[in-house]
Amino acid sequence: MSSLAVREAGPAAGADSGTARAPRPRRRIALVPTLTLVLGAVYTLLPVAWVVIASTKSGHELFSTFTFLPGTGFTQNLKDLGAYRDGIYWRWMGNSALYAGLGALLSTGVSALSGFALATYRFRGRESVFNVLLAGVLMPPVILAVPQYLLLAKANVTDSYLSVLLPQILSPYGVYLARIYAAAAVPGDVVEAARMDGAGEWRIFTRIALPMMIPGMVTVFLFQFVAVWNNFLLPYIMLSNDERFPLTLGLYTLLAQGSNQPALYTLVITGAFLAVIPLIALFLVVQRFWSLDLLSGAVKS
Amino acid sequence: MPNPRRRHLFKVAASAVAATLGATALAACGSSDDSKAESGPVSLTYWTWTPGMDKVVDLWNQGEGKKDKIHVTVKKQASGDSLVTKILTAHKAKKAPDLVQAEYQALPTLVSNGALADISKDVGDAKSKFASGVWQQTTLGTDAVYAVPQDIGPMMFYYRADLFKKYKLTVPTTWEEFAETARKLKKAAPDKDLTTFSANDSGLFAGLAQQAGAKWWTTSGDKWKVAINDTATQKVADFWGGLVKEGVIDNQPMYTPAWNKALDTGKQIAWVSAVWAPGTLTTAAPDTKGKWAMAPLPQWSKSENVTGSWGGSSTAVTTDSAHRSAAAKFAAWLNTDADAVSALAKDSGIYPAATSAQTSGAFTTAPDYFSNQPDFYAKAAEIAKTTAPSAWGPNVNVAYASFNDAFGAAAKNKSDFGAALDTMQEATVADLKKQGFGVSQ
Numbered sequence: 001m002s003s004l005a006v007r008e009a010g011p012a013a014g015a016d017s018g019t020a021r022a023p024r025p026r027r028r029i030a031l032v033p034t035l036t037l038v039l040g041a042v043y044t045l046l047p048v049a050w051v052v053i054a055s056t057k058s059g060h061e062l063f064s065t066f067t068f069l070p071g072t073g074f075t076q077n078l079k080d081l082g083a084y085r086d087g088i089y090w091r092w093m094g095n096s097a098l099y100a101g102l103g104a105l106l107s108t109g110v111s112a113l114s115g116f117a118l119a120t121y122r123f124r125g126r127e128s129v130f131n132v133l134l135a136g137v138l139m140p141p142v143i144l145a146v147p148q149y150l151l152l153a154k155a156n157v158t159d160s161y162l163s164v165l166l167p168q169i170l171s172p173y174g175v176y177l178a179r180i181y182a183a184a185a186v187p188g189d190v191v192e193a194a195r196m197d198g199a200g201e202w203r204i205f206t207r208i209a210l211p212m213m214i215p216g217m218v219t220v221f222l223f224q225f226v227a228v229w230n231n232f233l234l235p236y237i238m239l240s241n242d243e244r245f246p247l248t249l250g251l252y253t254l255l256a257q258g259s260n261q262p263a264l265y266t267l268v269i270t271g272a273f274l275a276v277i278p279l280i281a282l283f284l285v286v287q288r289f290w291s292l293d294l295l296s297g298a299v300k301s
Numbered sequence: 302m303p304n305p306r307r308r309h310l311f312k313v314a315a316s317a318v319a320a321t322l323g324a325t326a327l328a329a330c331g332s333s334d335d336s337k338a339e340s341g342p343v344s345l346t347y348w349t350w351t352p353g354m355d356k357v358v359d360l361w362n363q364g365e366g367k368k369d370k371i372h373v374t375v376k377k378q379a380s381g382d383s384l385v386t387k388i389l390t391a392h393k394a395k396k397a398p399d400l401v402q403a404e405y406q407a408l409p410t411l412v413s414n415g416a417l418a419d420i421s422k423d424v425g426d427a428k429s430k431f432a433s434g435v436w437q438q439t440t441l442g443t444d445a446v447y448a449v450p451q452d453i454g455p456m457m458f459y460y461r462a463d464l465f466k467k468y469k470l471t472v473p474t475t476w477e478e479f480a481e482t483a484r485k486l487k488k489a490a491p492d493k494d495l496t497t498f499s500a501n502d503s504g505l506f507a508g509l510a511q512q513a514g515a516k517w518w519t520t521s522g523d524k525w526k527v528a529i530n531d532t533a534t535q536k537v538a539d540f541w542g543g544l545v546k547e548g549v550i551d552n553q554p555m556y557t558p559a560w561n562k563a564l565d566t567g568k569q570i571a572w573v574s575a576v577w578a579p580g581t582l583t584t585a586a587p588d589t590k591g592k593w594a595m596a597p598l599p600q601w602s603k604s605e606n607v608t609g610s611w612g613g614s615s616t617a618v619t620t621d622s623a624h625r626s627a628a629a630k631f632a633a634w635l636n637t638d639a640d641a642v643s644a645l646a647k648d649s650g651i652y653p654a655a656t657s658a659q660t661s662g663a664f665t666t667a668p669d670y671f672s673n674q675p676d677f678y679a680k681a682a683e684i685a686k687t688t689a690p691s692a693w694g695p696n697v698n699v700a701y702a703s704f705n706d707a708f709g710a711a712a713k714n715k716s717d718f719g720a721a722l723d724t725m726q727e728a729t730v731a732d733l734k735k736q737g738f739g740v741s742q
Contacts (some may be wrong), residue, residue, distance in 0.1 A: 153394030
């Protein structure tokens with residue numbers, strides 16, 4: 001508190017023009033939140049920094065040199081990772097991209113369609129459907145993995161790409177978000193006017209509603225992409241052929257090789273580091289849509 | 302040791318298993334090409350975590366398997382308790398693979414869930430290739446055979462030969478001497494520890510208790526008897542708890558970066574481990590290569606010569622397999638055929654369970670890390686012969702989880718290990734009852 005008072009006194013003594021005074025009140029309230037945010041950022045970024053630095057260390061340096069001292073083995077680690085079992089790591093990376101990319105795209109499509117329907121059509125049982133979905137949002141996907149496995153086993157599709165994609169296409173949270181967003185972003189008048197002009201329902205959705213919903217759907221896509229990319233249990237139960245494994249699973253097999261085998265720490269750390277890069281890249285690329293999303297929510301009244 | 306009372310229990314268990322078998326067999330007849338099993342080509346899947354297993358299986362697919370038209374496909378998995386859960390989940394859907402790799406302590410769990418097939422008729426004379434204490438783990442004391450042993454982990458004592466010399470320590474042959482050595486080192490170099498008691502490694506503690514003669518799970522009548530807090534285990538717990546309390550050994554977990562560093566820099570100068578330790582030391586302590594030596598585990602009394610085991614696994618055939626005898630044939634070949642076992646040793650780095658393989662060509666030279674001890678494997682084979690029998694039950698995972706919690710807290714607070722042992726006993730018994738097993742007190 002005392003430091004806060006000193007900070008306040010500083011600029012007040014030096015600055016006497018009205019224009020200089022303007023930013024002062026903002027600075028006063030920003031100190032505590034800023035500190036909290038900085039602390040939060042350190043807390044979340046420190047492990048990432050650890051991964052980045054550890055991935056540059058050779059197996060020799062990993063545990064013997066100072067934790068945050070960069071090592072010299074990065075290129076060798078990359079080479080070893082690429083050489084491990086004829087480059088199966090890159091296959092896992094491709095699988096992850098397929099599961100997360102295609103899965104999130106399909107999931108976003110389903111969410112948009114059902115969210116739009118729930119928001120604009122009045123039909124019997126609409127609220128019950130929505131309530132069931134809300135219950136689905138509260139259900140952690142982890143506890144659904146085993147029942148989903150047993151169901152897909154009946155349909156004989158386990159241990160296939162489909163077995164990982166299918167259960168992740170319907171995301172209750174995505175539908176929920178899409179409905180909220182569609183209700184806010186697609187005015188009923190517009191839909192009504194389109195109908196008067198003779199547009200079919202499918203045309204209304206694809207040509208009028210969907211473009212209005214795009215920013216919200218980008219959010220759904222991002223959420224779903226990250227969820228699938230990081231998912232472990234569902235693919236773990238569904239897949240037994242390691243050529244179909246996503247990254248999470250592949251890296252896990254590198255760690256758990258049985259007690260008589262050294263764990264491949266350097267490979268796992270380098271692999272984990274490379275696995276975050278696509279996520280960061282995706283966020284950077286889609287960021288602009290995202291801020292638009294937050295803004296457009298506020299503009300609409 | 303075929304105990305008649307135990308046999309009775311397993312008759313009960315076996316009939317339950319048989320009922321399940323019947324059901325699966327019927328299901329198999331209805332849905333799959335069971336009739337083809339005997340004549341046409343057979344395709345089997347095999348879940349294993351052993352690195353390099355695909356190369357060993359290729360030997361089969363190019364040779365023996367080609368002749369018999371039995372093709373095996375390896376699907377590499379991650380090791381650990383989670384794999385047991387995965388197998389059981391798959392078994393629930395009748396989709397478990399034909400062959401699975403399973404640690405010895407997981408076999409009772411898999412058998413009591415009806416997931417493993419009795420392959421006694423299909424493995425031929427495999428029994429004669431293994432030490433009886435090893436083979437007994439795959440029969441669970443019955444006439445059935447649920448798996449073929451693959452690798453074993455007889456426990457040994459590893460120490461820094463150079464530092465032992467420097468501090469004028471002798472290699473302990475009894476646990477009493479072990480404690481003395483720890484005290485002597487603490488006096489000579491207060492910043493060093495002989496070793497650590499890791500509360501994260503239940504397998505190590507189970508092995509130490511096994512050496513002391515503990516039998517954690519036994520059967521009487523048709524009931525399980527759990528004796529985790531028996532006098533033998535109590536002795537082991539008190540011994541290690543006493544050393545931790547006294548402060549002459551460390552109480553930090555193993556397999557952490559800090560532990561690696563402690564081994565690599567000589568802060569810890571000994572390690573109670575198993576035959577696979579060279580592999581671990583290679584990554585954990587790369588700078589001290591050639592400075593370590595291996596000796597038999599210290600004994601509880603001078604006249605004894607026994608060791609425990611830490612790790613080791615087997616190859617089992619599941620009840621979901623439509624081609625059980627073909628699968629059993631492969632399992633027997635993989636773990637007894639001379640070429641197969643030496644390939645396993647070379648490509649996968651395992652220490653084979655088959656006794657003749659332990660002294661075969663692959664084990665004439667010491668592991669690279671122990672090049673200073675040329676008779677490493679000859680010594681290891683001698684020690685392997687002294688492995689005490691083990692007694693696993695259907696909920697080892699629960700006992701192990703409870704060990705991690707109770708002993709973790711006790712080691713951290715340097716409090717009484719005996720109380721932690723009681724907690725472990727209670728948790729294990731409670732879980733057995735919850736699962737519907739009969740438990741005798």
